[in-house]
Amino acid sequence: MLKPTVGPIIGHTTTNHARIFVRGKAQKDAPVFAGIRYRQPGHEQWLKSIFIRLTSLQDMSDVIVLNNLAADTEYEYQAGWFSTTSTGHTEESLQELPLQWPQELYRLRTRSGAVGTPRAYIVGSCRYLRMTAGIPSAPQLGDRIFASMTQLAQQANPPVSAMLMTGDQIYVDDLNFFAPDREHQQILAKYRAAFSQPHISRLMANVSTYMILDDHEIEDNWPKKKRSGDDVLYKNAITAYELYQASHSPVFDDGRIGRHPKHYWYQFTDGDIEWFVTDSRTRRNLSADDRRILDVEQEHALCQWLIHSPARVRMVVTSVMFFPDAKRDGDDAWGGFPGQRLRLLETIRTHRIRNVIFISGDVHGSLTSRLTHSEDQDFEVHTIVSSPLCNTRLLPYATQSSFILDRPLARNAAGEYRQELTGKVISQDNFAHLVINAERIQVNYHDRDGKLLQSTGIDLR
Incomplete structure (x- = not known):
């Protein structure tokens, strides 16, 4: 996987939801996907990997949505993009690919619903x-x-x-x-x-x-x-x-x-x-x-x-x-x-x-x-x-x-x-x-x- 050409950009974030913008790069006729995986700091196991196909209609960019997050919690994540020779990939088959993720770790924090907090x-x-x-x-x-x-x-x-x-x-x-x-x-x-x-x-x-x-x-x-x-x-x-x-x-x-x-x-x-x-x-x-x-x-x-x-x-x-x-x-x-x-x-x-x-x-x-x-x-x-x-x-x-x-x-x-x-x-x-x-x-x-x-x-x- 390659580092995003633009992004990742953390956008709208709630107590249980975050949106992350990622852009890749067109590779002739080959399908291009962007991916994000995330976990809580200190954990070796990644909670989930999410992939999305990128197209030239959106300048090879899209927004990956993370749901069911814990409130007031810090997560670390990695982001990247890659192309494949296969046109028939599904969400399940993408999970099985032996991907080498970019090493850089990013952090996001979900909102707290508490009132009166500075x-x-x-x-x-x-x-x-x-x-x-x-x-x-x-x-x-x-x-x-x-x-x-x-x-x-x-x-x-x-x-x-x-x-x-x-x-x-x-x-x-x-x-x-x-x-x-x-x-x-x-x-x-x-x-x-x-x-x-x-x-x-x-x-x-x-x-x-x-x-x-x-x-x-x-x-x-x-x-x-x-x-x-x-x-x-x-x-x-x-x-x-x-x-x-x-x-x-x-x-x-x-x-x-x-x-x-x-x-x-x-x-x-x-x-x-x-x-x-x-x-x-x-x-x-x-x-x-x-x-x-x-x-x-x-x-x-x-x-x-x-x-x-x-x-x-x-x-x-x-x-x-x-x-x-x-x-x-x-x-x-x-x-x-x-x-x-x-x-x-x-x-x-x-x-x-x-x-x-x-x-x-x-x-x-x-x-x-x-x-x-x-x-x-x-x-x-x-x-x-x-x-x-x-x-x-x-x-x-x-x-x-x-x-x-x-x-x-x-x-x-x-x-x-x-x-x-x-x-x-x-x-x-x-x-x-x-x-x-x-x-x-x-x-x-x-x-x-x-x-x-x-x-x-x-x-x-």
């Missing part, structure tokens, strides 16, 4: 990996920060439950000025290059990773700048996104890909902390009479989740900033959809929902901020922004002056929503390490070498 997460966005003639240019720059994340994850207490990548995991349009990628194979090549760099590969093989797209997975400020003929670009980009990002997420109910999901937004639970990962990019309505950043179905699902979720902490991921608004291109984020944002805020306020945190990226600057209400002392919402993982010299970093902070975010007859920063704006490559305990969320920003840049506490109520 949890930790890594959050980041905007990872620029420039491609020239199909080859990454200076790939170590785009991969360096993931070595620091891996080191933190290996030492973290509480252990890191998951990494949230909140948008722009690749830049389809990195050469947008003169040679943007539009063809399906070009876009697939970017995913292969981006996700197979050594440090990110090691991190995603050992830490459960959740992803959601933003504009650069398609085109800058999509769909505002959509032009004639861009339907083909969108189809190619979104098909690649489904294979490499959505495939191992909860959007596929049974964990098996091969068909288009109904939508790209999803939810997952980690004890008494729940996450709602929105799709704030592909369901936009830009018409003047009904501007929406989320479609009707998604807004309804989000509101119902906010109101009825039993979670102690509700984390809402939106790839673009919920607040504060940016002075430049602010209408590409929630500032361009004030009516829908106000409806969400009023839902939170009137239902007296506590501990709602908005998580986002996009702006190439990191910050924490707080929203209060002039007439409702019980209302409080926070945002945590983490961006970028790796910037490009073509794009500036955000600073405090990049944001509109000198006036209320919104107002209606009930009063004003007032905003304030709760820390400095970080204007360099970074990632966020969130630690959630019974009293607070500690937001720790680290630079690409792992050095602590800033730590901010958000008190829970």
Whole structure:
């Protein structure tokens, strides 16, 4: 067996279930299979080997699903791929093959259903990996920060439950000025290059990773700048996104890909902390009479989740900033959809929902901020922004002056929503390490070498 060409990537993980993405390589007309075997550390006997056939229709990739796992338990696993001369293999016959598995051991940990247990997460966005003639240019720059994340994850207490990548995991349009990628194979090549760099590969093989797209997975400020003929670009980009990002997420109910999901937004639970990962990019309505950043179905699902979720902490991921608004291109984020944002805020306020945190990226600057209400002392919402993982010299970093902070975010007859920063704006490559305990969320920003840049506490109520 050979080491996967991309992966393994641990995706959606529950108390008894895990999804692992693996890619092999086509071998002319020979059938190609990927396999995973797993066991608890310290045991010589492997619990099970699972195989799946890979096809070019899915870029020689697929997701292997592990079921009936024990809760709050560490497993070690091996992954690889191979080709055979026989076209008639069954699941049983594959088990009998004398396979030589790749030696590298990876680890995954299932979720704990316990409430009140401290949890930790890594959050980041905007990872620029420039491609020239199909080859990454200076790939170590785009991969360096993931070595620091891996080191933190290996030492973290509480252990890191998951990494949230909140948008722009690749830049389809990195050469947008003169040679943007539009063809399906070009876009697939970017995913292969981006996700197979050594440090990110090691991190995603050992830490459960959740992803959601933003504009650069398609085109800058999509769909505002959509032009004639861009339907083909969108189809190619979104098909690649489904294979490499959505495939191992909860959007596929049974964990098996091969068909288009109904939508790209999803939810997952980690004890008494729940996450709602929105799709704030592909369901936009830009018409003047009904501007929406989320479609009707998604807004309804989000509101119902906010109101009825039993979670102690509700984390809402939106790839673009919920607040504060940016002075430049602010209408590409929630500032361009004030009516829908106000409806969400009023839902939170009137239902007296506590501990709602908005998580986002996009702006190439990191910050924490707080929203209060002039007439409702019980209302409080926070945002945590983490961006970028790796910037490009073509794009500036955000600073405090990049944001509109000198006036209320919104107002209606009930009063004003007032905003304030709760820390400095970080204007360099970074990632966020969130630690959630019974009293607070500690937001720790680290630079690409792992050095602590800033730590901010958000008190829970």
